[in-house]
Amino acid sequence: MLDIFWKSHNPYRSDGQGPDIGSQYRAAIFYNSDEQREQAEESKAALEKSKAQTVATMILPAKEFWPAEDYHQQYHEKKGMVPACPAY
Template sequence: MSRFAHLRPLTLGVLVAASFTNASLQAQEQPNAVATFAGGCFWCMEPPYDRQAGVISTLSGYTGGERENPTYQEIGRGDTGHAQSVEVTYNPEEISYEQLLEIFWYNVDPFAVDKQFCDVGSQYRSAIFYHDDEQRELAEATKAEIEQRFDREVATQIMPASEFWEAEEYHQAYYQKNPLRYRFYRHNCGRDNRLEEVWGEDAGGPTYN
């Protein structure tokens, strides 16, 4: 069960059934939705979502700044305002935004300012980019819960979603294309050790099937 289960009343209500001429009622199909998260290196934020039932796709990219069509090299300088991010397309009937938030929190260091693990700079900050008021309310509620749980301020930003710029192709699904290099980077960056320090057995988050 989600550790944020008590927040579920914030989620959307049951969809209104569509009326058809044959008088039968069928549930209106809910379209796919989008969530956007920044959690340091985007290579490491794709896998926790890709393994979830209900996640349609993940896309690495850049958002949160003003520069148009930024490149990886420009992002690396840390002066574009953008953060390395992942755009998650999901089916809300199979996985909820609250569950996506839970996965996000358990895969970041929420107390790090303008860095995540070994990667330093505003381009590696943690952030939740909300697409509507419901996402904003859930993000703020879970952030407040974490601050209460740890009795310290959470550095993760909560910002309105803006233009999302797709990263270069070689960054997409990097952990699948280059598994050895990915594991070497992740280990050397100390990501898993720090996640365990912060979250204990919850590090990495749940898998919803």
């Protein structure tokens, strides 16, 4: 899953993705256990080493989760669109 995640966004940008700019669009990995944190940190370090570039994607503890509003659920499917995600 981490490999797909790293390929599905630009991990080097700290201010958003694509045309979406701002802190609400920054990339992050949220973990629920020490094992998940360690896996995320190891994969981030491996990516940085392989590209010799600092990864901006944050690794943070998971907190309270709020599902998106109904109109955001399955958005592309409802609108008949193809997601912009290159790993889709």
